[in-house]
Amino acid sequence: MAKKKFAWLSILFAVLLVVSACTPADELPDAEAATKPDGGKGGGLVLATTAAPTLFNPYYSTDTSSSTIEGFIFSGLVTVDHDFNPEGDLAESWEFSDDGLRWTFHLRDNVKWHDGEPFTADDVVFSYNIPLSEDYVGPRGLPFEIIEEINKVDDYTVEFVLSEPYAPFITITAQFEVLPKHILGDVPIADLGKHKFNTKEPVGTGPFKFKEWREGEYILLDRNDDYFLGAPKLDSITYKIVPDTNTAMAQLQVGEINLAGISPEYTEMAEDLAQKGKIELSSGPSNAFEYIGYNLRNELFQDKKVRQALTHAIDKEAIIQAILGGAGTVANGPGSPANWAFNPDMPAFDYDPEKAKQMLKEAGWEPGPDGILQKDGKKFEFVLKTTSANEIRQQIAEVAQQQWSEIGIKTSIELLEWSAYVEQTSPPNWNFDAMVAGWSIGSDPDPTWFWHTSEIENGLNYNGYSNPKVDELLSQNTQISDLEERKRVIAEADAIVAEDQPNTFIYYVEGYLAKSPNLHGPEYSSANTYYKLHEWYID
Amino acid sequence: MAIPLLFIITIISFAMMRMAPGDPTALMMDPMIKQENLAAYKESYGLNDNVVIQYGRWLGNMVQGNFGESLIRQGVPVKDLILARLPNTLLLMLVSTIIAFLISIPLGVYSATRRNSKTDYAITFISFLGIATPSFWIGLMLIMVLSVHLGWFPIGGVANIGEPFSIWDRLHHLILPAFVLATADMAGLTRYSRSSMLDVLRQDYIRTAKANGFRKRTVIFRHGLRNALIPIITIFGLMLPSFIGGSVIIESVFAWPGIGLLFMDAAFQRDYPVIMAVVVIASALVVIGNLLADILYAVFDPRIEY
Numbered sequence: 001m002a003k004k005k006f007a008w009l010s011i012l013f014a015v016l017l018v019v020s021a022c023t024p025a026d027e028l029p030d031a032e033a034a035t036k037p038d039g040g041k042g043g044g045l046v047l048a049t050t051a052a053p054t055l056f057n058p059y060y061s062t063d064t065s066s067s068t069i070e071g072f073i074f075s076g077l078v079t080v081d082h083d084f085n086p087e088g089d090l091a092e093s094w095e096f097s098d099d100g101l102r103w104t105f106h107l108r109d110n111v112k113w114h115d116g117e118p119f120t121a122d123d124v125v126f127s128y129n130i131p132l133s134e135d136y137v138g139p140r141g142l143p144f145e146i147i148e149e150i151n152k153v154d155d156y157t158v159e160f161v162l163s164e165p166y167a168p169f170i171t172i173t174a175q176f177e178v179l180p181k182h183i184l185g186d187v188p189i190a191d192l193g194k195h196k197f198n199t200k201e202p203v204g205t206g207p208f209k210f211k212e213w214r215e216g217e218y219i220l221l222d223r224n225d226d227y228f229l230g231a232p233k234l235d236s237i238t239y240k241i242v243p244d245t246n247t248a249m250a251q252l253q254v255g256e257i258n259l260a261g262i263s264p265e266y267t268e269m270a271e272d273l274a275q276k277g278k279i280e281l282s283s284g285p286s287n288a289f290e291y292i293g294y295n296l297r298n299e300l301f302q303d304k305k306v307r308q309a310l311t312h313a314i315d316k317e318a319i320i321q322a323i324l325g326g327a328g329t330v331a332n333g334p335g336s337p338a339n340w341a342f343n344p345d346m347p348a349f350d351y352d353p354e355k356a357k358q359m360l361k362e363a364g365w366e367p368g369p370d371g372i373l374q375k376d377g378k379k380f381e382f383v384l385k386t387t388s389a390n391e392i393r394q395q396i397a398e399v400a401q402q403q404w405s406e407i408g409i410k411t412s413i414e415l416l417e418w419s420a421y422v423e424q425t426s427p428p429n430w431n432f433d434a435m436v437a438g439w440s441i442g443s444d445p446d447p448t449w450f451w452h453t454s455e456i457e458n459g460l461n462y463n464g465y466s467n468p469k470v471d472e473l474l475s476q477n478t479q480i481s482d483l484e485e486r487k488r489v490i491a492e493a494d495a496i497v498a499e500d501q502p503n504t505f506i507y508y509v510e511g512y513l514a515k516s517p518n519l520h521g522p523e524y525s526s527a528n529t530y531y532k533l534h535e536w537y538i539d
Numbered sequence: 540m541a542i543p544l545l546f547i548i549t550i551i552s553f554a555m556m557r558m559a560p561g562d563p564t565a566l567m568m569d570p571m572i573k574q575e576n577l578a579a580y581k582e583s584y585g586l587n588d589n590v591v592i593q594y595g596r597w598l599g600n601m602v603q604g605n606f607g608e609s610l611i612r613q614g615v616p617v618k619d620l621i622l623a624r625l626p627n628t629l630l631l632m633l634v635s636t637i638i639a640f641l642i643s644i645p646l647g648v649y650s651a652t653r654r655n656s657k658t659d660y661a662i663t664f665i666s667f668l669g670i671a672t673p674s675f676w677i678g679l680m681l682i683m684v685l686s687v688h689l690g691w692f693p694i695g696g697v698a699n700i701g702e703p704f705s706i707w708d709r710l711h712h713l714i715l716p717a718f719v720l721a722t723a724d725m726a727g728l729t730r731y732s733r734s735s736m737l738d739v740l741r742q743d744y745i746r747t748a749k750a751n752g753f754r755k756r757t758v759i760f761r762h763g764l765r766n767a768l769i770p771i772i773t774i775f776g777l778m779l780p781s782f783i784g785g786s787v788i789i790e791s792v793f794a795w796p797g798i799g800l801l802f803m804d805a806a807f808q809r810d811y812p813v814i815m816a817v818v819v820i821a822s823a824l825v826v827i828g829n830l831l832a833d834i835l836y837a838v839f840d841p842r843i844e845y
Contacts, residue, residue: 044701052804054612062572137583139572194614215623216796218700238700243791243800246679250687250694419561419809427574458574 043235043538045519046257048248052241053219055198056210058177059130060138065239067175071530072221072237073114074177074204075228077105077124078170080443082525084339086170090119090178090205100165100481105173107156111228113180114209121152126181128160135190143172165479167486168444175443177204207232207534216241233537253278258516258538261529264392267327270514279514282524285338286511289331290393290438291503292384292400296464298433300382305363307501311349312356313407314400316506323395328507333498334447335490336508338526340483341445343491346498356407365408373408381410382433387421393436396506400436427458435462438509443527447490448474451497465502541826545819549601552818553594556811562586563610563809584610586811597815606819607812611805617816620801625820627697628790628797632782634713635720636775643725644764644771647732651740652759662729669726674785678719678792685715695794716793723785724778731774736767769840776832783821 053065056073077091088094091105111119130136131144146169148161162169180203187195197203202210205228208221219239225231240257242248249266251257253273262270262281274281294301294310301307320328329337333346360373360380368374372381384400386393394415401411411434416424424431439450439460448455452474455461473493480486498505513524521536522529563586564577581587585596600607606617650662686694692715693699698708739745740763748762749755787799794800798817805813 046700055614060613137579139576139580141576142573194608196614199612199615214796215620216800217696220701236701240696240700241796242695242794243803247695247792247794250682253687254690254694256694417561418807420559421561423561 044238045234045259045536046238046240047259048240048242048251048257050242050244050248052216056202057179057198058175059140060193060198062139069219069239070177071206072208073202073206073210075206076175076177077173079174080528082527082531084443084527086174096481101162103160103169105158107158108228109156111205112226113205114203114224117180117182119205120155121158123178123181124158125150125152126185127179130189130192133189135188137190138193165481167478167481168446171443208237227534229534232534252514255516258519259522260514262512262514264324264327267512268325270512277517280517281512281514283510283512284524285336285526286509287336287338287526288438288440288509289334289336289505290507290509291505292434292436293463293503294434295430295432296502297430300380300433303363304500305359308349309356309359310404311501311504312352312359313403314504315351315403317351319396319399320507323392327510327512329510331505331508333494333505334450335445335494336441339441339445341487341490343494346495349501353407360407367408371408372410379410380408383414384411384434384436385414385416385421385425385432386436387418388415389418397436425462430462430464445490446478447493448478451493463502465500467496467500470496545822545826548822549598549815549819553597553815556814557590561809601819606816609810609813611808611810617812620813621798621816621820624796624798624801627795628786628799630713631717631720631786631795631797634717635782638717639721639725639728643728644732647729648736648759648764650733651736654737666726666729669722674719674723675788675792677722678789681715681719697796716789716795720782720785720789724781728774732767732771735770736763739763739767769836772835772839773832776829779828780825783824
C-alpha cells in the first residue's frame with residue numbers, strides 16, 4: 001500500500017519535471033545548439049533584463065527590453081553611432097531637399113530577410129504606412145504625423161514628403177525598423193498589434209535571427225549568417241529575464257551573464273568587482289537628467305525668485321557624492337552633456353542657504369513663531385512626491401527635505417508605487433506640489449516635449465511651465481536643418497528654462513556598462529550600446 | 540461550498556485590483572506617445588467601461604475557460620502564460636513539500652522519543668530559529684554562499700539555456716529554491732510532529748504494545764508514527780496557502796519562472812486579466828488542497844468515513 005503511494009508520487013514528480021521542461025514551445029534544441037558550450041563561456045552574448053519584453057514590433061512596443069531586442073532582429077533605414085550621429089543602415093545614403101520637405105533614401109541592394117526573401121523599397125513603404133493607417137491601433141502615431149506621403153521611386157529608392165521641415169525626422173527613421181511586406185502585407189492593419197509575428201515568429205534583416213522565446217525565462221537569438229554587413233562573430237544572443245537587479249548582479253559576478261548596464265545603486269559594487277578583475281567597466285554621461293519638479297499651478301511656486309531660492313538651498317554636489325558615489329555631474333538646467341545640443345553655460349544657482357533665505361525674504365517669506373516661513377499667514381509647506389520604485393530618488397527626497405527645513409521650509413515626503421505615481425503626477429491629474437523625477441532624452445535632443453506650452457495639456461510638461469520666448473525658440477528648433485544653428489537655438493531655450501527654474505535640476509546621470517573581460521566590443525554609450533554589434537566577439 | 544467561495548474571492552480581488560491607482564498604460568511613458576493613442580488602446584480592451592460590466596464580462600469568459608488576453612503582452616492569451624509557468628510552480632511546491640516532510644517528521648519523531656534530551660532542545664531551538672527567519676533571507680544567504688562564492692549551484696532559472704533536457708540539470712536548479720521554500724514550513728511541521736508523536740506515545744495502546752514486548756523501534760514506527768501522522772495530514776492542507784504565498788517570494792529570489800513571479804509582474808504592470816487568472820488558480824489550488832487533505836484523512840484514519 002505505502003509503496004504504491006510512493007510510486008504514484010514519483011510518477012507525478014517525473015511528469016511535472018518533464019512537462020515543465022517542455023513548455024511552452026515543445027522544441028528540442030538542435031544538434032548544433034546542443035554542442036555549443038554554455039552561454040557564458042562560448043560565443044554567446046548573454047544579457048539580463050528585469051523587465052520582460054512585450055512584443056517584437058517597433059510600431060507597437062513601448063518598453064526598452066522590446067526595443068533592444070527589436071534592434072537585434074530588425075534594421076532601420078539609419079542607425080546612430082556612439083555619439084548620436086546618424087549612419088546608414090538599410091539605407092546606404094540619403095539626402096533632403098533645400099526646403100527640408102523631401103527626404104530621399106538610397107537603399108542597399110544586397111539585403112535579405114531572415115527567410116531569404118530580398119529586401120526592397122516596398123518593405124519600407126509598407127512599414128511606414130502602418131502608423132499612418134486609419135485602422136492603426138497603437139502607441140506610435142505621433143512621430144509619423146508629419147509624413148505626408150511615402151513614395152517608392154524604384155526598388156532601392158524611397159522618398160518621404162513631409163508636411164513641414166522637421167529636423168528630428170532622421171532619428172525617427174533610426175527608431176522605427178522596417179518590417180517584411182511579404183509576410184505582413186496581407187494582414188489587416190487593425191490586427192497587426194496582436195499578430196503572432198510579434199511574439200512567435202518575427203522575421204527581420206538584422207544581425208540576429210529570432211529562435212525561441214521561453215515565457216518568463218529568456219529570448220534566444222541565433223546569428224544571421226547572411227547579415228548584410230557581414231556575419232556576426234557572436235553565435236547567439238540570450239536575453240535572460242531575471243526578477244531583480246540583485247540577481248542580475250550575482251549572475252554578472254559569476255559570468256552567467258556577460259554584459260549589463262549598471263544602475264546607479266550598484267555602481268559601488270560594480271567598481272569593486274571591476275577591481276577584482278571579474279568584470280570590466282566603462283562609463284560616460286547618460287542622456288538623462290534628474291530633478292525636483294515644481295507644480296507651477298501651485299501658488300507657492302509661481303514666483304521665479306522662490307524657485308531659485310529653493311535651488312540655492314540644495315547641495316547638489318553633496319547629493320552626487322553621498323547618494324550616487326560620485327556617478328553624476330551637477331546640473332544647472334535641462335539637457336544632457338551626452339548629446340550635441342547641451343549648453344554648458346546655463347545660469348547656475350549654487351548651494352548657498354544664506355542667499356536662499358535672503359531671496360525668500362525678498363519674496364515676502366518671513367520665519368513664523370515655529371521657525372517655518374510664513375507669508376500672509378500661510379506657511380511654506382508642501383508635499384514632495386516620488387516613487388518607491390527608485391531608491392535614489394527616495395534618498396534625494398530625504399536630503400531635500402532636510403536641507404529645506406534648514407531654511408524654514410516644511411516638506412513631507414510621499415512615496416508612491418510606480419503606477420500610482422505616474423497616474424497622480426501626469427495629465428490630467430497633476431496631483432503633486434513637487435516631485436523628484438527624471439527624464440531620459442531621445443535620440444534627438446528636441447526639448448519641446450518638456451517645456452513647450454502645447455505640451456501642458458497632454459504632454460510631458462507636467463510642471464505647467466509656459467514662457468512665450470521659449471515656445472518661440474522651440475517651435476523654431478525642429479525646422480532648422482543646420483546643426484550648429486539648431487544647437488544655438490536649443491541652447492538659448494535651455495538657458496531661459498534654467499533661469500526660470502521650473503525644476504531644481506539636480507544632476508546629469510552618469511551611465512555604466514559592465515562586461516566580462518573576455519567579451520570584446522561593447523563600450524558605454526548613451527546613444528547606441530549595440531553599435532557595430534556584428535563585430536563583437538568572445539575569446 | 541468551494542464554488543461560492545471562489546466566486547467571492549474573485550469579486551474581492553477584482554474590486555481591490557481596480558481600486559489600486561494606475562493602469563496598464565502607466566508603463567508607456569514616452570514623449571512619442573499620444574494620449575489619444577493610449578485612450579484608443581484602453582478602449583480596445585474595454586478598460587473604459589463600468590467596472591461592474593468589466594467584471595461581468597470577465598466572469599462570463601472565465602466560466603467558459605477563457606481568461607482573456609494579456610494587456611501588456613498584446614495578442615498573447617493569458618492561458619498560454621499560465622500554462623507555461625504553472626508546471627514550474629507545481630514542481631517547486633511538490634518537491635518542497637516532499638523535502639519538508641522528509642526532514643521534519645523524522646526530526647519531530649526523534650525529538651519526541653528523546654524528550655528533554657540535548658538533541659531535543661537543539662532541534663527545538665533550530666525549529667524556532669527557522670520559524671523566526673524569513674525565507675527570502677535564507678534564500679539570499681544560500682545564493683551568496685553556495686552560488687556566488689562557491690559556485691556549486693546556478694543563480695536562478697530552471698535549467699541551463701540552450702542545453703538539451705537533463706534530469707540532473709533540472710534538479711541542480713531545483714534544489715535550492717525547493718529547500719528554501721520548504722524551510723518556511725519545516726520548522727512548524729517539526730513542532731507539530733513532535734507534539735503529535737508525544738500525544739500518541741502517551742496512549743494506552745502504546746503501553747500495551749510495549750508491554751507485549753515489541754521492540755522499541757517497532758512500537759515507535761508501526762504503532763506510534765502511523766497514528767501520529769493523522770493530524771499532520773490536516774496540516775498539509777493548511778500549508779498549501781503558505782506554499783503559494785511563499786512561492787511568490789521564493790520565485791523572485793531564485794528567478795524561478797512560475798506563476799508567483801508572473802503574478803508579481805502582472806500586479807506591477809496592472810495586467811488585470813493575468814492577475815485575475817492567477818488569483819483564480821491559486822484559490823482553486825487552496826480549495827483543492829483542503830479537499831485533498833480531507834480525503835487523505837479518511838484514507839489514513841479508519842475511524843472517519845464519508
